[in-house]
Structures are given as C-alpha cells and as structure tokens.
Amino acid sequence: MACAASVLAGCTAKSVQASYGIIPQPQAVDEASGEPFRLSSSTTIAYPEGNEGLANDAERLAEYIEQLTGHRLCVSTDTAAAGTIVLKDALQSENREAYELIVDSRNIDINGASAAGAFYGIQTLRKSIPAASSGGADVMFPPVTISDAPRFAYRGAHFDVSRHFFPADSVKAFIDMLALHNINTFHWHLSDDQGWRIEIKSRPELTEKGSRRPCTVTGRNSGVFDSIPVEGFFTQEQARDIVRYAADRHIRIIPEIDLPGHMLAALSAYPELGCTGGPYEVWSQWGVADDVLCAGNDSTLAFIDDVLRELVDIFPAEYFHIGGDECPKTRWENCPKCQARIRALGLKSDASGSKEAKLQSYVMNHAAALLRENGRRVIGWDEILEGGVDGDITIMSWRGQSGGIEAARRGHDVIMTPNTYLYFDYYQTADTENEPLGIGGYVPIEKVYSLEPVPAELEGAERDRILGVQANLWTEYIKTFSHAQYMELPRMAALSEVQWTDQGKKDYDRFVERLPQLLDHYRANGYNYATHVFDVKGELKPDSVARAVSITLSTVDNAPVRYTLDGSMPTEESALYESPVLIDNTATLMAVAVRPSGMSNVYKASASFSKASFAEVKEMSEPHPSYKSGGRASLVDGIFGSNGYKDGLWTGFTARDPEIVIDLGNAQKISKVTLRSLVHTDNWIFDMRGVRIAVSADGHKFNDVASDTYPALSAPAHEIVSRNLYFGPVEARYVKISVEIEKSIPAWHPGKGACSFFFTDEILID
Numbered sequence: 001m002a003c004a005a006s007v008l009a010g011c012t013a014k015s016v017q018a019s020y021g022i023i024p025q026p027q028a029v030d031e032a033s034g035e036p037f038r039l040s041s042s043t044t045i046a047y048p049e050g051n052e053g054l055a056n057d058a059e060r061l062a063e064y065i066e067q068l069t070g071h072r073l074c075v076s077t078d079t080a081a082a083g084t085i086v087l088k089d090a091l092q093s094e095n096r097e098a099y100e101l102i103v104d105s106r107n108i109d110i111n112g113a114s115a116a117g118a119f120y121g122i123q124t125l126r127k128s129i130p131a132a133s134s135g136g137a138d139v140m141f142p143p144v145t146i147s148d149a150p151r152f153a154y155r156g157a158h159f160d161v162s163r164h165f166f167p168a169d170s171v172k173a174f175i176d177m178l179a180l181h182n183i184n185t186f187h188w189h190l191s192d193d194q195g196w197r198i199e200i201k202s203r204p205e206l207t208e209k210g211s212r213r214p215c216t217v218t219g220r221n222s223g224v225f226d227s228i229p230v231e232g233f234f235t236q237e238q239a240r241d242i243v244r245y246a247a248d249r250h251i252r253i254i255p256e257i258d259l260p261g262h263m264l265a266a267l268s269a270y271p272e273l274g275c276t277g278g279p280y281e282v283w284s285q286w287g288v289a290d291d292v293l294c295a296g297n298d299s300t301l302a303f304i305d306d307v308l309r310e311l312v313d314i315f316p317a318e319y320f321h322i323g324g325d326e327c328p329k330t331r332w333e334n335c336p337k338c339q340a341r342i343r344a345l346g347l348k349s350d351a352s353g354s355k356e357a358k359l360q361s362y363v364m365n366h367a368a369a370l371l372r373e374n375g376r377r378v379i380g381w382d383e384i385l386e387g388g389v390d391g392d393i394t395i396m397s398w399r400g401q402s403g404g405i406e407a408a409r410r411g412h413d414v415i416m417t418p419n420t421y422l423y424f425d426y427y428q429t430a431d432t433e434n435e436p437l438g439i440g441g442y443v444p445i446e447k448v449y450s451l452e453p454v455p456a457e458l459e460g461a462e463r464d465r466i467l468g469v470q471a472n473l474w475t476e477y478i479k480t481f482s483h484a485q486y487m488e489l490p491r492m493a494a495l496s497e498v499q500w501t502d503q504g505k506k507d508y509d510r511f512v513e514r515l516p517q518l519l520d521h522y523r524a525n526g527y528n529y530a531t532h533v534f535d536v537k538g539e540l541k542p543d544s545v546a547r548a549v550s551i552t553l554s555t556v557d558n559a560p561v562r563y564t565l566d567g568s569m570p571t572e573e574s575a576l577y578e579s580p581v582l583i584d585n586t587a588t589l590m591a592v593a594v595r596p597s598g599m600s601n602v603y604k605a606s607a608s609f610s611k612a613s614f615a616e617v618k619e620m621s622e623p624h625p626s627y628k629s630g631g632r633a634s635l636v637d638g639i640f641g642s643n644g645y646k647d648g649l650w651t652g653f654t655a656r657d658p659e660i661v662i663d664l665g666n667a668q669k670i671s672k673v674t675l676r677s678l679v680h681t682d683n684w685i686f687d688m689r690g691v692r693i694a695v696s697a698d699g700h701k702f703n704d705v706a707s708d709t710y711p712a713l714s715a716p717a718h719e720i721v722s723r724n725l726y727f728g729p730v731e732a733r734y735v736k737i738s739v740e741i742e743k744s745i746p747a748w749h750p751g752k753g754a755c756s757f758f759f760t761d762e763i764l765i766d
C-alpha cells in the first residue's frame with residue numbers, strides 16, 4: 001500500500017469532533033466518558049494478515065478517510081499497534097452483517113460477523129466524521145461502543161436504465177450511494193420496451209437494434225416527440241466490472257430481464273418472437289404495450305434460455321429478477337400459437353386465474369427452472385401471483401402491500417416495494433409546479449419513513465416471509481443522473497432506516513435531527529439532493545368568527561421562520577413567525593426558514609377575499625362523496641386548492657349539473673362572479689361546458705345576469721382555470737351559479753362518452 005507516515009505530529013493539526021448521530025440509526029450506541037481517539041495522518045488501518053475480505057474493506061476505509069480529511073492512512077497487518085483502526089471479522093453473531101465498533105483513546109476496533117459486517121462498521125465510522133469541516137483536520141472520536149445489525153437481510157434499491165440510459169460511471173456512483181446507506185442489493189432493471197441495455201453475444205441484434213430509439217415522447221405521453229436519440233448498453237465486460245465494483249462494497253447485483261411483457265425493444269430486434277410477427281419498434285412513449293413475447297412459440301423459450309444462460313455467467317448473485325409485471329393478454333387471446341399452447345398444457349380459466357394468466361405462469365416457471373438448474377433463485381413482480389407460480393419464487397410487492405400479504409400467505413418469500421411508499425420516481429412534494437416533470441404520485445420523505453414492511457395482517461411464520469424492503473426508481477421522466485440523485489436523496493436515507501433499524505428504535509423527529517450530518521456527506525460526494533424536508537410547512541384554516549384565514553407555519557426542526565405579507569421576498573429581517581397569522585384581506589404570505597446553513601425554499605400561501613367571503617352557501621347540489629372538501633362553506637372560505645385534486649380543498653361534482661346559491665347576507669352592488677375550477681383530464685376532471693349566473697333579492701325569484709359557454713377540450717390538460725363573468729352592476733342578496741359539466745368525454749380520452757368530473761374550490765363575488 002503506497003502511503004507515507006506523516007512526519008508532523010498529528011496534534012498540531014486542527015481537529016473536529018465526530019458525532020455518532022448517523023443514519024441509519026444503529027441498534028445500540030453507548031457513549032462513554034474519557035479521552036477520545038485522535039484520527040490523524042499517522043493513524044493506520046490494520047487487518048489480519050491474509051484476510052482478503054478485510055483487506056478490501058481496509059482499502060475502502062482508507063479511501064473514505066482520505067476523501068473526508070485529506071489524510072491518506074497507511075494500511076498494515078499489525079493489528080496490535082496503538083493508534084490503529086483495527087478491522088476484524090470475528091464477531092459471534094447469527095447475523096453475518098452484524099458489527100461492533102469500539103472506540104477508546106488507543107484504538108478503534110471494528111469487529112464484524114463477516115467482512116460485510118465490518119464494512120457496515122466502516123460506514124458508521126465514516127458517517128460519524130463531520131464532512132463539512134473535516135478537510136485537512138484530525139478527527140476526535142469520543143469513546144463509544146456501537147452494537148449493530150440490520151433488521152432485514154434484503155435491503156434493496158432498483159434503478160431503471162432502460163427508459164433512459166445511464167452509463168457505467170453513473171451506475172457506479174449509484175452503487176456508492178447505496179454503500180453510504182448500508183444498502184446491500186442493487187436491482188438493475190436492464191430491459192424494457194424503450195431499450196435493451198445488456199450485451200447478449202448469442203443475440204447481437206438485441207443491442208444492435210434494441211438499445212436505440214430515435215426520439216422520445218414529450219410531456220406525459222403528449223403525442224409530440226422530440227428528436228433526441230436515446231441509446232446505450234453495457235458490454236458484458238462492463239457489467240462484470242460493475243459486479244466487481246459492487247461486490248467490493250458488499251452489494252450484490254440482481255439483474256432484471258422483464259418477461260414476458262415490456263419486451264418491445266427485444267421484439268424490434270427479433271420480431272418472430274411476437275404473436276403478430278411485427279414489425280415492432282423500440283418504444284418512444286410510456287405505458288404498457290399490448291405486444292409481448294409470444295408464449296406459444298418455442299423459439300421464445302429458447303430466447304429466454306439463451307439470455308438467462310449468458311446472464312448467469314455474468315451475475316453471481318443468488319437471485320435473478322424475471323419481471324412479470326404489466327403483461328396484457330390481448331395478443332395471446334387472439335394468437336393461434338398461444339391458444340394451441342394453452343390447449344396442449346390443458347390450461348383452463350377458473351377462479352384462480354384466466355388461462356392466459358396461467359400461460360404467463362408457464363413462461364415464468366420455465367425461466368425459473370433454468371435459473372434453478374444454475375443454482376439461482378427467482379424474483380418476480382406481484383402480478384405473477386395471478387396465474388400461480390412455483391412456490392420457491394420470491395414475490396416483489398409493488399402495487400401496495402396487498403400482493404406481498406397474499407404471497408406470504410401462500411408461502412412465498414416477499415420483498416416489499418410498495419409504490420405508495422417506495423416509488424422514488426413519484427413526487428416528493430405537493431408543490432409539483434416547482435418540480436421537474438414527474439410521473440405523478442406523492443411520496444414525501446416522512447411517508448417513506450413511516451413504512452412498516454411487515455404488515456399487521458400477517459401472523460406467525462408468514463411474517464418471516466418478508467425478506468426485506470426496496471425502493472424503485474423508474475426513469476421515464478428522469479434523463480440525467482443528477483435528477484436521479486435528486487429523486488433518491490434524501491428519501492434513500494429514510495429508506496435505509498426502514499431497512500436497517502428495528503421498528504421500536506425508529507423516530508422520525510430524531511431522524512430529521514440527524515439528517516443534516518448525512519447531507520454534509522452528500523455534499524462532500526457532490527450528490528444532488530432535495531431539501532423539501534426542511535422547508536416551511538403551512539396549514540390554512542378558515543376562521544369564520546374572525547372572517548379570516550389562519551395560517552400556521554412550522555418546520556421539522558423548529559428553525560426560526562420569517563415571513564412577509566406584502567408580496568416581497570422574505571429575508572432574515574422579515575417578521576418573525578410566533579403564532580398563527582390571521583389574514584382578512586386578499587394577500588400572499590411568503591415564508592422561509594432561516595438556519596445557519598442558509599434560507600430554505602420559499603413557502604407561499606394565498607388567501608382571497610370577496611363579497612362572498614364567509615357568506616352562507618344556502619344551496620349546493622350534492623358533491624361526489626369522495627370530494628366534499630370541507631363542506632359547502634369551503635367554496636367561500638378564501639382558501640384555494642392546489643393542482644392536486646386529492647388535496648381535500650376541491651369540491652367535485654359528477655353525473656348532474658351542479659347549482660350553488662350564495663346568500664350575501666344583505667343586498668349589495670355586484671358586477672362580477674369568479675369561478676375557479678381544476679382541469680386534470682388524466683383523472684377525468686374536465687372544464688365546464690357552460691355557466692349561468694342569476695341574482696335575486698328574495699332568494700326565490702332569480703334573474704339571469706350573465707352566462708357563457710366553453711368548447712370541449714381537444715387535448716389532455718392539467719391546470720387551474722379561473723373564469724370571470726361580468727355583468728352590469730346590480731343590487732342583489734342571492735347569487736345562483738349553474739354549471740353545465742362535460743357529460744360526454746371527448747373521443748381522444750380513454751373515458752370517451754362518459755360523464756366527467758367538475759371540480760371547484762372557490763367562488764368570488766365582487
């Protein structure tokens with residue numbers, strides 16, 4: 001090992017203090033009083049002679065320390081010397097990933113139950129170093145005993161390199177991120193409709209053709225395409241290099257070839273493997289394609305065998321992932337070969353599944369058998385339960401946790417990766433307007449943290465079926481690695497605590513307190529990460545007595561919050577938030593949390609007032625039971641909804657044209673009605689087709705004063721629409737708003753001909 005002992009005594013250098021407030025929270029941290037251990041340029045790292053696993057760990061530790069402090073430590077096999085970080089793998093534990101880390105003034109001992117266990121001790125030591133201030137410094141480690149072991153043996157992270165291609169250096173950087181979070185499994189999604197990304201020497205067209213697409217749809221399947229080619233794949237040599245890189249960090253790679261759906265890229269190369277024979281193209285848009293592998297074709301099975309045989313040689317991990325999600329049966333239902341196979345196998349539709357679902361199980365079991373012959377085990381997405389599969393196949397529960405519950409009850413092993421908690425392609429903030437375009441969804445970090453992966457519904461041995469937990473990153477909307485990091489971090493920190501820390505030792509508030517120390521490590525590594533967790537959160541409540549909107553502000557760490565009400569950007573000198581702010585005039589509150597590290601993103605909240613504010617909504621047609629907002633009064637409470645239709649602030653109507661009557665309390669001169677509505681066609685929420693305003697002095701006899709009509713929508717839309725209806729000033733006490741909703745969804749939409757929803761959050765009258 002090339003390194004030179006420093007001639008300078010370490011104690012002349014500046015020093016910083018280590019802190020054991022790390023993520024994931026270790027199972028037991030016992031700090032003692034006494035002299036600290038000083039890590040200086042003359043500290044050495046030692047491992048027992050001849051122990052290759054620990055020699056590799058020692059090299060990693062030396063790299064981490066050099067990166068953080070600038071000290072390149074000598075690595076030796078003298079484990080008895082003072083001033084040494086000693087690595088061992090002699091800990092007696094049933095958990096091979098367990099470790100004990102003991103610091104005293106003389107030494108730091110990291111004793112793993114295996115080299116992997118020692119590696120997690122190294123991660124703990126590394127994360128204890130204050131990365132923001134350790135450059136060039138010695139590090140003082142207070143005496144401590146940390147006894148630690150992971151809760152789950154399977155701690156995974158998935159990365160889709162098909163929808164967008166991420167080259168080898170990005171994949172290695174991703175693996176480094178996993179190591180920092182004690183994650184031991186990298187699920188590498190290597191094939192999909194939009195690109196085949198791994199060289200298969202016996203099937204060269206897979207990468208010749210299948211790894212390239214000339215363009216990509218813009219927006220959310222807008223129908224408009226860019227002209228930017230997306231291409232790339234990993235040679236087998238590159239893949240082997242990445243496997244080694246991961247293994248050096250105690251991370252196994254589970255490759256996924258998604259069968260028998262999500263196969264357009266492969267079909268574009270080998271169209272004879274499809275039911276129709278093609279031609280097919282590498283897909284340039286998102287979703288679920290009807291064209292899948294033909295399960296009635298013997299050459300399909302030979303194709304699967306060829307691909308898996310080559311991958312078995314590259315990937316040593318015990319597990320392989322063979323997909324199985326989102327495989328439409330449309331082609332199979334109409335394919336003579338698939339139907340002949342169904343007859344030959346004697347498959348019948350019954351309560352346990354359709355004959356086509358069972359045909360899919362036949363394909364999955366075929367792939368599993370080949371892998372079994374090669375000493376491997378198989379994972380598939382939860383859809384494969386539909387046709388029933390071999391009992392030794394592990395189920396990855398992604399459509400919530402119900403597939404995992406069902407699988408565990410049927411005796412399958414399970415990995416929990418519920419989209420509702422662990423899809424990191426989903427938005428991490430409700431304020432999606434200021435985010436890069438995403439697939440949708442909403443999984444803030446606190447939601448990730450709140451996951452309990454062993455559902456209460458499971459009992460006894462069923463509970464032991466839950467092998468672990470994984471987050472998934474699908475990359476339809478993620479084109480750069482920097483964006484991938486932003487989606488992963490710091491949600492991966494929350495994931496790591498779900499995976500590692502015993503349930504009773506988890507605490508979200510403490511987690512957030514420990515997060516800044518980990519963020520310093522993100523910065524030291526140049527990672528791009530999201531900071532929403534530290535933004536100001538606000539809660540708006542109508543106060544009908546004060547006829548005002550009350551805004552309560554908070555932050556996770558009770559940082560001081562400064563705010564303005566005059567439209568100016570808040571600064572460190574703006575008003576200090578002390579108690580809920582009452583707003584009784586149209587205004588926008590802007591607030592920031594002020595910390596020594598700087599100011600947070602700006603939080604904005606508006607309240608809008610008019611002559612209708614806090615008036616009585618005398619009549620209102622019955623809204624849909626799921627979209628009642630806060631009742632009638634919410635239409636005049638000054639509080640607007642966001643562009644998320646489920647935020648509880650929108651009142652939704654369907655089936656019948658809604659009518660609303662507002663009583664202003666006394667006759668007033670009015671000349672304008674503003675009706676706000678949400679359009680979100682993906683969720684069948686459409687613009688209204690017409691509106692009529694009528695006024696009355698007595699609440700019985702109404703006179704029309706304004707009306708308008710609006711064209712049917714001709715394209716998908718997601719926006720908030722504010723419609724103003726003007727009329728000559730009139731004196732009136734009652735105002736009736738009659739809306740004509742879209743009762744026949746246009747032909748371009750999947751809901752063609754059905755009645756839409758109409759959503760409104762507020763009515764203003766002036």
Ligand code: ACM
Nearest residue numbers: 325326381398474
């Ligand atoms: C999946 O998200 N289709 C597994």
Ligand code: ZN
Nearest residue numbers: 275294335338
């Ligand atoms: Zn077929």
